[in-house]
Amino acid sequence: MNNIKISIRDLHVRYQDGKYPLRGINLDIIANMINVTFGPAGGGKSTLIRVLNRLIDLSDVDEIQGEVLLDGINILDPEIDVIELRRKVGVVFSQPIPLPLTISENISFGLEVAGEKDKKKIARRVEHALRQAVLWDEIYDRLDDPASSLSGGQQQRLCLARVLALEPDVILLDEPTSALDPVSTAKIEEFLEKAKDDYTFLLVPHNQQQAARTADFAAFFLQGKLVEYGIGEQLFFNPKKKETADYIQGRYG
Amino acid sequence: MNLLSYYKEPKNRIDRNLVQKIGFTGIRLITVITILPILGIVVFIAIKGMPALSWEFLSAMPRDGMRAGGILPAIVGTLYLMAGTALFSIPLGITAGIYLAEYASDNLWTRLIRIAIISLAGVPSVVYGLFGLGLFVIFFKLGISILSAALTLSIMTLPVIISTSEEALRSVPYKFRVVGISLGGTQWQTIWKVILPQALPGIVTGVILGLERAVGETAPILFTGATFYLPHLPSSPLDATMALPYHIYVISTQIPGMPITIQYGTVLVLLVLVLAMNIIASVIRSRARAKRQW
Numbered sequence: 001m002n003n004i005k006i007s008i009r010d011l012h013v014r015y016q017d018g019k020y021p022l023r024g025i026n027l028d029i030i031a032n033m034i035n036v037t038f039g040p041a042g043g044g045k046s047t048l049i050r051v052l053n054r055l056i057d058l059s060d061v062d063e064i065q066g067e068v069l070l071d072g073i074n075i076l077d078p079e080i081d082v083i084e085l086r087r088k089v090g091v092v093f094s095q096p097i098p099l100p101l102t103i104s105e106n107i108s109f110g111l112e113v114a115g116e117k118d119k120k121k122i123a124r125r126v127e128h129a130l131r132q133a134v135l136w137d138e139i140y141d142r143l144d145d146p147a148s149s150l151s152g153g154q155q156q157r158l159c160l161a162r163v164l165a166l167e168p169d170v171i172l173l174d175e176p177t178s179a180l181d182p183v184s185t186a187k188i189e190e191f192l193e194k195a196k197d198d199y200t201f202l203l204v205p206h207n208q209q210q211a212a213r214t215a216d217f218a219a220f221f222l223q224g225k226l227v228e229y230g231i232g233e234q235l236f237f238n239p240k241k242k243e244t245a246d247y248i249q250g251r252y253g
Numbered sequence: 254m255n256l257l258s259y260y261k262e263p264k265n266r267i268d269r270n271l272v273q274k275i276g277f278t279g280i281r282l283i284t285v286i287t288i289l290p291i292l293g294i295v296v297f298i299a300i301k302g303m304p305a306l307s308w309e310f311l312s313a314m315p316r317d318g319m320r321a322g323g324i325l326p327a328i329v330g331t332l333y334l335m336a337g338t339a340l341f342s343i344p345l346g347i348t349a350g351i352y353l354a355e356y357a358s359d360n361l362w363t364r365l366i367r368i369a370i371i372s373l374a375g376v377p378s379v380v381y382g383l384f385g386l387g388l389f390v391i392f393f394k395l396g397i398s399i400l401s402a403a404l405t406l407s408i409m410t411l412p413v414i415i416s417t418s419e420e421a422l423r424s425v426p427y428k429f430r431v432v433g434i435s436l437g438g439t440q441w442q443t444i445w446k447v448i449l450p451q452a453l454p455g456i457v458t459g460v461i462l463g464l465e466r467a468v469g470e471t472a473p474i475l476f477t478g479a480t481f482y483l484p485h486l487p488s489s490p491l492d493a494t495m496a497l498p499y500h501i502y503v504i505s506t507q508i509p510g511m512p513i514t515i516q517y518g519t520v521l522v523l524l525v526l527v528l529a530m531n532i533i534a535s536v537i538r539s540r541a542r543a544k545r546q547w
């Protein structure tokens with residue numbers, strides 16, 4: 001039996017402008033797996049990611065209903081330590097957004113705001129994170145260059161590295177390769193496959209091929225609802241619902 | 254029939270280029286015309302004032318009823334006023350800018366603050382002078398002093414510093430704030446480590462421009478801190494002081510038989526001070542723009 005890392009129960013999200021991106025989601029995110037949520041734009045995938053590390057707090061939310069249990073603790077509880085949650089649940093965005101700092105500062109930022117002062121320890125963590133994200137060999141001799149001097153693919157791996165440096169449990173990836181070339185995309189996918197023993201991934205793929213390549217478990221989202229959920233291969237090659245089959249065969253989306 | 258056959262070479266191609274050339278020439282000409290008066294003033298004053306400049310002029314006390322000697326007390330007084338104004342207006346102004354850009358939500362209260370700042374920027378400088386006289390000189394009993402004048406100038410400078418700080422912070426893309434928070438930073442940690450350093454050149458530029466205005470003003474210090482003549486340098490913030498703008502007024506209108514070179518020389522010193530600040534501000538701005546990563 002697989003371990004459930006995050007359990008989402010009847011989750012509704014409604015924005016103040018009337019948008020209603022999530023309408024009663026029930027979904028389990030399995031530990032140490034690549035969990036993929038896919039479907040046409042506007043399905044609520046990105047909103048789900050923003051709920052899971054409470055970045056949604058920055059938006060004008062009208063109402064969030066339901067429960068999201070991370071290791072049994074409801075992260076929607078107003079009493080929880082959101083800062084601690086965000087360290088545990090990292091996110092990589094669809095565009096590489098390096099902070100306007102140096103390469104190493106991009107990674108040490110998260111450690112420093114967490115109160116880490118030991119420079120040697122920070123340097124070790126920076127190196128380790130860069131090695132994990134398969135970036136170290138390319139940039140070890142220019143850690144103090146501005147992060148913007150890196151190529152797009154390198155920048156995205158830097159964004160991954162700065163999440164890894166915080167030693168999170170869960171990593172959310174919102175179309176992380178949509179701005180990248182195929183080689184960089186392959187590097188990120190390789191990383192996911194290799195690292196899943198240590199992390200739980202929730203990936204919004206940027207196309208269906210990526211979804212099919214990477215998914216251990218897949219969930220098909222359509223207009224704020226979870227249509228179908230299951231083991232990746234079964235869902236892609238043998239979908240049970242008509243909407244899923246139609247989407248996978250390219251009839252809409 | 255292919256697509257290209259629909260494309261016909263325009264007959265009046267040369268004419269359009271000519272029109273564009275004439276247009277651009279006109280725009281250039283108008284730009285030059287706007288620069289001319291400024292250039293004229295600077296050159297004219299530089300030529301007329303240069304003969305007065307000497308080490309003695311910058312470093313000596315006035316003599317013979319200010320008709321000879323130097324203008325040291327006016328220069329020092331202006332620098333004191335600038336320092337005092339910086340002391341009060343920079344921390345207050347930047348803090349208010351951070352509040353407005355990063356924390357204030359869009360509500361009636363914030364709108365009132367904004368209206369107040371805009372109105373403050375539009376108040377004539379002589380009104381600041383009278384306000385300072387009433388509040389600092391008389392009510393707080395600070396007397397005619399550097400302190401009163403610096404406080405008055407600070408109030409006048411604040412709107413400039415607040416709005417440029419706010420603008421500089423707002424121009425830093427929002428996505429950096431989201432990233433900072435997503436990495437477990439608090440809003441303040443993200444502002445302090447990421448947003449503020451990016452906004453700093455813009456803020457510094459605003460500060461310099463604000464102080465520059467304060468340095469050149471006469472009316473606000475007229476009733477609050479400036480004095481006609483001081484035989485010694487001010488020794489405490491509660492002393493009155495001479496200052497360049499007011500000194501220029503004095504030597505131009507109040508002293509019969511004033512040598513004209515001293516008048517031009519004094520104006521030149523003030524002008525150089527203000528222009529130098531302006532140039533520093535532009536250098537900071539263009540350097541920061543070259544280094545900007547977004």
